[in-house]
Amino acid sequence: MARAAGLSIATVSRALNRPELLNEDTRRIVNEAVARLDYRPSVAAKRLRGNRTDLILVVVPSLSPFFLDIFAGVEAAAERAGFSVLVGHTDRNSARERLFVDQVGASRADGIILVTSVDLPTLTGMGWLPPTVVALDVDGGGGLPMVRVDHVAGAEDATNILLNLGHTRVAHILGPERSGMTRHRLEGYQRALAARGLNVNPDYCVRGDFTVESGVAAINALLALPSPPTAVFAANDQMAIGAIRGLRRRGLQVPRDMSIFGFDDERIAALCDPPLSTVRIPTFEIGRTAMEQMLRLLEGAAMEHDLVLPTELVIRDTAAPAPDRA
């Protein structure tokens, strides 16, 4: 103990936390002793008293690059506030999710940020919940603080780009059934068409499952139509890339023969050939905002309980004017 400094234990504590209360001399003495003994306050003891850990647990369903930027955002905001970030992933397993929540219950962390909860209803049904913020879930719910993104508006924007380029036959490759994301993105597509008085041709809505292969299959189905589209909005980048690949295999070029738009702005979108026009989800900002919400929650400050962040169009090289306009 730093009482080898010849001073009382209380004084040392003050010197470290509220130096302004002390004599300059005493302060100096303490500082010297600290330096001499290479003394570091025990975080554990501080926690025992303060009942806080300055730790936030971020739980993701899977460790995909997509969540990396979210994490980066959380970390940025956390660091500024003196928090560190614990990471866990649930493997989309609801039991694991509950386990993590319990960890926080056991005061291993001050709060938990759930990036896309696996099973929100069960969670909110569990009597007590630690301070929780849900990020990126499509559907609101549970009355927990949320940070989300407007998939409908994003899809509408993307479709509008295609429409503004003069395309009138614009198809949509949907995501898997029963996914809220799929539903929202489809809705955005429909809205954009409706706003122009165009009606949705059911043949132009083909189902995929978010994989590259399903994109290839979808474009083949579209091409087999008596009157194929001239532009395609895919519900994610992978399927958009599949579409481009399918087109290329038939000797068709993007965007000369067909315009393509994706969604997500995954890393590969910028790297593929040609670079894909797509819709960016503000991942970093979602992470940052979620952490900021957490800080407010922890302080008991007033807060907006459902924050919706806008997406952003990323125009690259896969969308060109419609052929009759070119």
Place this chain on the structure above:
Amino acid sequence: MARAAGLSIATVSRALNRPELLNEDTRRIVNEAVARLDYRPSVAAKRLRGNRTDLILVVVPSLSPFFLDIFAGVEAAAERAGFSVLVGHTDRNSARERLFVDQVGASRADGIILVTSVDLPTLTGMGWLPPTVVALDVDGGGGLPMVRVDHVAGAEDATNILLNLGHTRVAHILGPERSGMTRHRLEGYQRALAARGLNVNPDYCVRGDFTVESGVAAINALLALPSPPTAVFAANDQMAIGAIRGLRRRGLQVPRDMSIFGFDDERIAALCDPPLSTVRIPTFEIGRTAMEQMLRLLEGAAMEHDLVLPTELVIRDTAAPAPDRA
């Protein structure tokens, strides 16, 4: 406090930690009380006594997808041992790295896994160091426990594949200067050639900087040679993809007109067109092994101080027999 269970504080503690010492009845009483009060032991208090946090800090230079699998490996091993994982990134900033090390010094975590240290020499020069494992650094050093990967052997294997396909004019696109990784991969390339009695044509070694663009530039330089190579081993996937792209722009096809080999097996390698043959770095295993080393370090158990993991060839579609053999 669970002394509402009518028992002494010590008994409760025992019931939770060493139930075998107790009467079955008492044990039951405690369990009931625990359930009734939804009691959770305070981690903070436990730590104060035990002087450990059951936390491991993983520090990466940047938040790239590459480190994701490493993290997954660390987490897998950590979870099994009852540890949680804290994540930090240094932005390649040596001061930040020292900061994280200090965090551990302040007993916020029991140990630190440095995934590619920014500044190992400074660190080892800092008098005291917390339990530290270094993962993925190319050069050994500092006497710290290391988990590494054999870049030389990986590069040699890749080059040998090309050589075995009958190519005699095999070029290499190097990474940036002053990178240990670049040096090792170049060495592997040279070794493979030397083993066949081939000598290294300096024109066939062109410098890149690990970006797609530099790959395009490199392939252009190679193609401009009086006698261009028929196969290219690029020091990473990005440059390999750049090479493929450059080739395609000139109407050349891979692997028909040129064989290409990458290094790293990034996600994009499987997704690009055609899927890239490359060398996989066992990222998950590196993470797991590093954490296992950490566990040994913490226990003071005997351990190998420099573990080198093998790379793995991933044969996809970008390498074909040499033209005169086809």
Place this chain on the structure above:
DNA sequence: TTGAAAGCGTTACCAC
């Protein structure tokens, strides 16, 4: 088999 009590390193309250 169980209970009492010391001690872990802080902070915060109250005296001096």
Place this chain on the structure above:
DNA sequence: GTGGTAACGCTTTCAA
């Protein structure tokens, strides 16, 4: 301004 001390919630001797 500074020192004494209780309290935080646990583990771990030591006694009973």
